[in-house]
Amino acid sequence: MGSNREHSARHARSELVSASSQTGAELSVSELTVGYGGGPVLHDISITVRPGEVVALLGANGAGKTTLLSALTGRVRAASGSVTFDGRDLRGMRTEDRARLGLALVPDGQSVVGELTVDENLRLGALWRHRGKAREAAIRQIYGMFEPLDRRKHADGHQLSGGERQMLALGRALIAEPRLIALDEPSLGLAPLVVAQIMRTLRETARERGLTVLLAEQNVTGALSIADRGVVVNLGRIVADGDAKALAEDPSIRHAYLGF
Numbered sequence: 001m002g003s004n005r006e007h008s009a010r011h012a013r014s015e016l017v018s019a020s021s022q023t024g025a026e027l028s029v030s031e032l033t034v035g036y037g038g039g040p041v042l043h044d045i046s047i048t049v050r051p052g053e054v055v056a057l058l059g060a061n062g063a064g065k066t067t068l069l070s071a072l073t074g075r076v077r078a079a080s081g082s083v084t085f086d087g088r089d090l091r092g093m094r095t096e097d098r099a100r101l102g103l104a105l106v107p108d109g110q111s112v113v114g115e116l117t118v119d120e121n122l123r124l125g126a127l128w129r130h131r132g133k134a135r136e137a138a139i140r141q142i143y144g145m146f147e148p149l150d151r152r153k154h155a156d157g158h159q160l161s162g163g164e165r166q167m168l169a170l171g172r173a174l175i176a177e178p179r180l181i182a183l184d185e186p187s188l189g190l191a192p193l194v195v196a197q198i199m200r201t202l203r204e205t206a207r208e209r210g211l212t213v214l215l216a217e218q219n220v221t222g223a224l225s226i227a228d229r230g231v232v233v234n235l236g237r238i239v240a241d242g243d244a245k246a247l248a249e250d251p252s253i254r255h256a257y258l259g260f
């Protein structure tokens with residue numbers, strides 16, 4: 001990325017900060033147990049993500065990362081335990097109301113509507129947050145953050161590359177100015193340069209807006225490189241929770257759970 005583009009991306013992000021009235025909020029998961037009917041797949045999970053903190057949620061296939069994110073948005077119901085966001089108990093709250101509180105989930109690129117253009121997808125994300133000129137400004141800011149989207153603004157969602165789709169999914173979530181963004185494997189199947197851009201944008205947005213980020217990833221190195229903390233889940237239980245750098249350097253954790 002050239003320095004001019006970097007400058008305009010930074011400018012776009014900081015404009016988004018000033019446009020936003022809210023900053024990140026704390027998420028607290030306490031002794032959460034979740035199942036799909038055939039016994040729990042998450043057991044007694046407790047995690048706190050502080051405002052503005054980037055936490056990497058790591059673990060192999062089937063560890064329970066997606067299930068945890070689904071429990072946060074209300075897609076699956078907890079058997080026991082609690083989830084609070086900004087001090088509010090989320091139990092029984094509808095997914096739309098959780099979103100209005102500022103809790104955004106970015107599932108792996110599937111949230112993009114294939115029949116709508118990039119621009120229309122972004123407008124959809126901005127719908128209940130911005131009106132009129134503020135909406136146009138918010139959309140311009142996202143194009144400033146993700147230059148490939150600006151170039152493809154008239155393309156349909158289904159015509160996008162995997163990387164463009166992931167940027168659109170992220171842009172669509174950010175335009176609604178969430179206070180916490182949870183992402184499910186944003187790097188899946190993407191080229192290293194695209195992963196680096198997405199990770200960098202997340203890190204910088206978190207820093208500049210105080211946005212809270214929970215990042216479920218199998219790309220351990222990428223996720224830990226931008227995270228403050230890492231939480232490792234294995235077979236539905238937390239087996240490590242600590243400083244991202246320390247986790248990346250801990251040989252026993254690396255060998256047993258992180259595969260590098």
Ligand SMILES: Nc1ncnc2c1ncn2[C@@H]1O[C@H](COP(=O)(O)OP(=O)(O)OP(=O)(O)O)[C@@H](O)[C@H]1O
Pocket residue numbers: 036041059060061062063064065066067068218
């Ligand atoms: N809808 C479902 N019905 C029944 N079992 C499910 C369902 N979704 C997930 N599971 C099971 O729950 C466990 C945790 O799966 P989950 O998708 O949360 O793991 P994950 O860490 O996100 O894995 P991946 O990286 O492969 O997405 C697995 O054993 C999985 O088979």
